[in-house]
Amino acid sequence: MSSFGLVPLKRLLEILKQCAPGHVWNATDHYYVVKFNGKTYPSLAKKDQIQGGQVRKMARHLGILECVIAHLGK
């Protein structure tokens, strides 16, 4: 998947349940915010489809990249 490919928000939320159990999900005025592992990813686009590059960076930032890749595929 290229960075510009899209991941449905609903699919991402399902993956986070599997890969980041107990994570905290919030919506701010501009972004979705995900907290897990003591870290915060504050800049997920508030859209129904999220760019693959944002999902990859969020997963890396939160330390769950391998799990997210296993669920999303390449």
Next chain:
Amino acid sequence: MNQINQSTAWPLLFSHHGTILGKGFLADIEVKGRVLATLEADGVWIDGVHPGGIALGAQTLNATHLELRNTLARIFIDFAMQTSGFDEFKARVETFFHETDPDTLHEWDAAVEAVRAGRVVGPDGIPRCEASTPCYVKVTRKLVESVTPSDNTIVQQESLDELYAVYADAA
């Protein structure tokens, strides 16, 4: 999805300056940060290094830089909305700036080595600086009495916001 082609990755630095209106305060924010830019078929993708919690893309490097500025401003405004005063806001901005991940740090270092080894040539048309240039964020409380027209965001960005490629030769 997890592979980044290092041969097309540019290690970049950026400066950003802005004023944020918070709950009962004005905050001046000055940033010198690092990002890794990757050329892709659809455009230029940027992964944040410092700060690590950002990723964005656009069709050109200039458009990506503009989106970087806007992303930072929106994040800082969100922080201002979520915090109760200047001290909490300052702490939130500093935590955001310093949080990163080891994989992205490693990729940035590898991209610097690729530039120094001549395997990658940085983008044309932007200034150069040393890869070792210190990164920092400064959040300063600003008094209303000290505000001037040059504090308006568009003026600040025109004068101070910049994107830098790293020199091929180490200092």
